[in-house]
Amino acid sequence: MTRTRSRGAGAGRAALALAGAGAVAAAAAHVWSRHIEIHRFTVREHELRILPPGTRPVRILHLSDAHLMPDQARKIAFLRHLETLKPHLVIDTGDNIASAASIPVLADAIDPLLHRPGAFAMGSNDMFAPHRKNPLRYFLRDPRPEGFTKRHREPDLPLDSLRNALTSHGWKDLTNTRASLRLTGLQVDLVGVDDPHLERDVFPAPDAARGAQQDAGADGTGRTPAAEAAATSTRADDGPAADVPHLRIGVAHAPYQRVLDAFVDDGAQLIFAGHTHGGQLRMPGVGALVTNCDLPRAQARGLSTWRGVPLNVSGGLGANPYSNFRFANPPEATLLTLRPQRR
Numbered sequence: 001m002t003r004t005r006s007r008g009a010g011a012g013r014a015a016l017a018l019a020g021a022g023a024v025a026a027a028a029a030h031v032w033s034r035h036i037e038i039h040r041f042t043v044r045e046h047e048l049r050i051l052p053p054g055t056r057p058v059r060i061l062h063l064s065d066a067h068l069m070p071d072q073a074r075k076i077a078f079l080r081h082l083e084t085l086k087p088h089l090v091i092d093t094g095d096n097i098a099s100a101a102s103i104p105v106l107a108d109a110i111d112p113l114l115h116r117p118g119a120f121a122m123g124s125n126d127m128f129a130p131h132r133k134n135p136l137r138y139f140l141r142d143p144r145p146e147g148f149t150k151r152h153r154e155p156d157l158p159l160d161s162l163r164n165a166l167t168s169h170g171w172k173d174l175t176n177t178r179a180s181l182r183l184t185g186l187q188v189d190l191v192g193v194d195d196p197h198l199e200r201d202v203f204p205a206p207d208a209a210r211g212a213q214q215d216a217g218a219d220g221t222g223r224t225p226a227a228e229a230a231a232t233s234t235r236a237d238d239g240p241a242a243d244v245p246h247l248r249i250g251v252a253h254a255p256y257q258r259v260l261d262a263f264v265d266d267g268a269q270l271i272f273a274g275h276t277h278g279g280q281l282r283m284p285g286v287g288a289l290v291t292n293c294d295l296p297r298a299q300a301r302g303l304s305t306w307r308g309v310p311l312n313v314s315g316g317l318g319a320n321p322y323s324n325f326r327f328a329n330p331p332e333a334t335l336l337t338l339r340p341q342r343r
């Protein structure tokens with residue numbers, strides 16, 4: 001009898017100790033993810049040899065999912081710092097803001113980048129103000145009937161103000177359209193879609209490319225005079241577009257498989273997307289648990305391929321302010337250096 005009671009008391013103490021250790025670990029993980037990891041801004045760098053032989057290297061800065069609030073001083077400072085990377089091209093895959101008041105703050109923080117050649121696709125958080133959500137919903141089946149969001153919701157954030165800010169110095173708006181721009185010795189042909197997560201994507205028709213190129217202006221840049229002056233070091237001094245190699249790039253916020261397939265079928269040589277936040281909470285040794293779309297979890301963050309085409313999914317610069325935490329997944333921008341293929 002005595003032995004039995006002793007075992008029971010020992011098991012109880014062990015369970016209490018285990019529960020206590022679990023609570024301490026959970027509290028530490030919460031403090032880390034909410035107050036430390038979320039500020040560990042990082043530049044992830046890769047090199048890709050996909051340019052035609054003889055082409056000069058091209059640095060592409062990929063931004064995504066800033067979910068910026070006006071009081072996020074460290075994120076704003078990091079955005080300003082990115083100009084020091086001197087990218088030839090900036091690709092922004094959306095979810096830039098988390099409030100209307102964030103738009104002028106964002107525009108000021110990335111102003112030097114806006115003066116460089118760039119292009120963007122919008123995300124749902126550029127259109128709709130954030131609200132509190134049950135984090136478990138990411139593990140559940142999407143309850144929305146097909147087409148619901150497209151049919152029934154109008155943006156409640158000032159989308160046109162954001163669009164005007166991003167295009168103010170010549171960035172291309174790739175909302176269900178194509179555009180082209182010239183870098184030194186290279187013509188970049190871009191195709192983009194509106195946010196697939198909201199089922200707003202309508203893939204542009206192939207013949208739209210000609211109209212977009214004409215629309216971009218006689219020299220194919222489509223930049224304002226200010227951007228033209230600022231981009232002198234990266235723009236072409238070559239002959240007409242037909243005389244230089246082309247690089248075809250697909251851009252979307254959410255990397256749904258139907259959109260990635262459409263980019264590949266369209267001839268994309270490089271694809272950019274965001275939306276996943278790299279899984280936001282990653283398990284060491286396991287990686288992302290969710291992607292919030294139908295992309296495989298192994299591709300939730302970083303450089304991979306889709307049907308043989310390089311795909312860069314940004315882990316993102318932030319998160320919804322109501323779930324502003326990240327674990328084993330520092331906020332990031334990506335710098336891709338494209339180099340010529342080896343002969």
Ligand SMILES: [Fe+2]
Pocket residue numbers: 065067095123125275276277316319
């Ligand atoms: Fe996002």
